[in-house]
Amino acid sequence: MEFLETGKLKPDFLEALLGKIEITDKRVVVGPGIGDDAAVLDFGENYLIVKSDPITFVSGRIGWYVVNVNANDIAAMGGTPRWFLVTILLPEKHTTISLLEEIMGDLRRSCGELGIALIGGHTEVTHGLENPILSGTMLGEASREQLIKNDRIHEGDVLYMTKGVAVEATSIIAREKKDEVIERFGEEFYRRCLAYLEQPGISVVQEAKKACDAVEVSGMHDPTEGGILSGAYEMVRASMMDLELELDRVPVYEETRTLCEYFHLSPYGCIASGSLLIAVPHSECEGIERAFSTGVQVFPSLTRVGQFTKSGGSMYVTQEGVRKALRPSGKDELTRIL
Template sequence: MHLGKLPPEVLQRLVLSRRGAFRDEVLVNPAVGEDAAIIRLSGDKYLAVHTDPVTGSTRLIGYLAVYVPTNDIAVRGIEPMWLSVALLLPPSAREEDVDVITRQIDEAAKRLGVAVTGGHTEVTTAVTRPVAVVTAMGLGQRYVTTAGARPGDVVIMTKSAGQEAASILATDFREEALKRGIGADTLKKAEGLALEVSVVKEALALADIATAMHDPTEGGIANGLAEMAYASGVSIVVDRGRVVVYREVEALCKAFGIDPLETLSSGVLLAAVPRDRVREAESRLENLGVPYAVIGEVVPPREFLLRIGEKMYTKPFVADKLFTLF
């Protein structure tokens, strides 16, 4: 099989159709495009739970182990509160590697106010580089899904497409990037994007406005928007010229032959917002100092899930070329 996520048809047939026992307190089950499960607790409390493996980076794994799964809780409109981290290390790992990873986890978790409540750490021949498998949890009184986008809604993105991929290329592939003509200043800017992969503050700020929110990871904003359209039973039309791509992201992705719209984009929030509340959403993002752009709109279902410029996507699956570099 190819690297990365399973194709939707395989996922549905062999994974999503096998969910164990039915529990009526589980309000949002595993589904293509949905970021986290929602479980109703007593009263008006909702528990959001999500598990993510971090496999696309080595030098940034600690930061990503916190930011990526907590994003999936935050786009539910729920504050992430707790993490459980399983860290698998190859026999070649050193104590210094553990030190770097755990310091990154500690720093990122403190920045978000999230507690690391447990997990597991071991050295195993089952992996050839460090892998973190993280479960994030949060508690709230309301929630947002990926499936709520409605025709007429406007689509907003924050920050830059492909920024997570650029930070990985600038760190894990630094020497190769230099050989391909990327300057030191560009690499330094791209490295800094590793600290911009959290969407917690902007997602929570839009939680009572957005009809749907999503955290685009593998396959980038193209995959994220296609998943949102698929989950919502709509189509989405995007003006490519409005999609933000930072210069350092554009340079690195071009050097490695990767489309910045089709690669790891943690740090981007995708939100569908009712047209009459767009200015309110913009104002909240401006007050937070979060860069954003209005990039498209939700329309009734058509022959495509997503159209970006002239390119059409008919499935909620975009292969991410970054994974072929490892």
């Protein structure tokens, strides 16, 4: 008997499973599929955008994570996150009142910062868990003009990414490997890595809005498990366009590179919330680069990393002068150490 590996399902297998789902409701604008971040329903003048996502890699700051990763997916569709529900599953004999208060505090603060109403959910202590698991459902809205779908990516569109790669992974590795990281690199380095959760931060809501306000956006995607490689490939499958991805252009922050080298991980395959992939027509390149060049920038804000070339649905990756076709498995690098 063959068992499935930890992490996302392989894209081809998932695509086949989702292809068997029949949608007969004409109000479903975007249903299940690879490459778009959320479902979309027609509610008259506006679209309702709905996303569900769990947090399974981490145990600390889990309330902060679950709000932000779900809000990111709404924003990547061109929408504004509005309402949030969360299911909180807690391990028996390991859950204290202070732990639950910490989780609820992070939920309240993160929702408050993004202007989201926390409207409901479910909480219980569950048999068989080692760590808390949170699963969120975010609802947002967009006008008909605002909606972004990755099947609208065209030949010649340029691919940008915001911030650097593996922002979320940097914070997760430090938090989950605390003692080892401190022993090897020191307390100050450890705290810098933890701070990646908020600076440069795992939210891309403002970046998505900035891009959509500045230029005509063809497509956007919030890369999560499997990193930028899986995220870019999901855009390829949604658009059925070929993509030339230049990995040498992808920013890797110092702390990220240090941790990945130490734990023998590829930063390009590590969970990547905090980065946003944005596809724009070539004619909009100057506009989006100008929009992201303003203000104080502690971290690189926008980098051109590739281009969609023609119909086909394949991804070609170039690194250190070597070009090869790549079909990521979807398995995240962090599963090797966590």
